[in-house]
Amino acid sequence: MTATVHPIGAVRAASLDPIVQLVAADLNHVNAVILDRMQSEVALIPELAGHLIAGGGKRMRPMLTLACARLLDYQGSRHHKLAAAVEFIHTATLLHDDVVDGSGLRRGRRTANIIWGNPASVLVGDFLFSRSFELMVEDGSLKVLKILSRASSVIAEGEVDQLTAQRRIETGEDHYLEIIAAKTAALFAAACRIAAVVAEREEAVEEALDAYGRNLGVAFQLVDDAIDYASDAKTMGKGVGDDFRDGKVTLPVILAYARGTGEEREFWREAIAGRRAGDEDLAHAIRLIERHDAISDTLERARHYGRRAIDALGPFPAGRARSALVEAVEFAIARAY
Structure with a gap:
């Protein structure tokens, strides 16, 4: 890691501002x-979509497409429609x-x-998938x-895979990492990789950007898993303990279960x-997770994947685009603090 890249966990607060400013003009075209x-x-479609x-999403995935295109000094405009396709998939x-x-x-x-209602949500989701393929x-x-x-x-x-693992406490860490690599990291990886395709760069560049996005995606999801047991509804933007009540076996639970006593495992x-x-059960679950350092260890794993994402940017020249992509990783980790 060169001196131009500041490490994950630095005192300075991480922000998405550098990547937002980097791609602002392009993002206007995407929007x-x-x-x-x-x-x-059909009026319900644009209303629901x-x-x-418009609900406050950061446009993280399309911004990655745009920022990676800037990293490669791509001068065209194909990435605008493709970044929109990425957002529609998401x-x-x-x-x-x-x-x-x-x-x-x-x-x-x-x-x-x-x-x-559920039927309208599913069907509008199908509509957006179709638009992305168009x-x-x-x-x-x-x-x-x-x-x-x-x-x-x-x-x-x-x-x-996550649905079939739901309410199955025996789900292991390796299996869980496979689940999040698929359900979350795959789109991060693809969003980054397509920038190399439109910029007509060699396979090695595609693979480097794929590795950056994939590792960032895993880190992003692991932080989300930790936040579900260490935050509040206002911070998360969703209900506290939703994963717990849904019976989702995420990494904090996997670690706490593996390290627990017989009584704790029965719980x-x-x-x-x-x-x-x-609510009392959720509070007890949080106490067990804290007792066995499951949150801190989940975040340490997230930092590991974050470092791998930053390492994948090593072959690219230092500059505004690379710095913004590095800080996007740091922001993803910093959400938990």
Whole structure:
């Protein structure tokens, strides 16, 4: 790591401002595409899609596409539609996830499924997936289409894998990392990789950006897992302990269960099975997680993947774009503090 890259855990507060400022002009074009392509003569579609798209999301994934294009000094405009396609894929998965999870809050607002119902949320999610593929086809690159369509199928596989692991306390750390590599990291990786394709760079560059995005995605999800047991609804933008009540076996639970006494493990078996899901049970779960350092160790793993993401940027020249991508990693980790 060179002196131009400050390490994860530095005292200075990390921020998304550098990447936001780097891609501001490009992001305006992307937002225009998003606004245009979410329109429909069926009024419910733009109404429901707009509720989520305008709901305070950071546009992290499309910003990564734009920032990676800047890193490669790409001068064209193909990445605008493709970044919009990435955001549509992400938004569609959120709509479907909220239905599967029965979520009531997303980014501090009521979820679309609570307002309009599950059928409408699923169908509008399908509409946004379709729009994303229209944008890919318009780009005309079979390689881009392959990368993003593969990411879409991997995300779906990851979601199904998580669903089958739900309420199964025996889910191990390796299996869980496979789940989040699919359901979260795959889109981060694809969002970064397609920048190298439109910039017509060699395979090694594609792989470096893929590694950056993939490791950032894993770190991002691990931090989310930690936050669910170490934050409040205002900070998270969702209900406190949603993962616990849904019986999701995330890394803090996996670590606390593995390190627990026989009595503690029995509690986890009962809780993840859904038989102990009240407020007192959640408080007890948090105490056990803290007792066994499961939050701090989850965050240490997140920092490990964050460092791997930053290392993947090593071959690229120092400058504003690389610094912004490094700080995006640091911001992803810093959300937990």
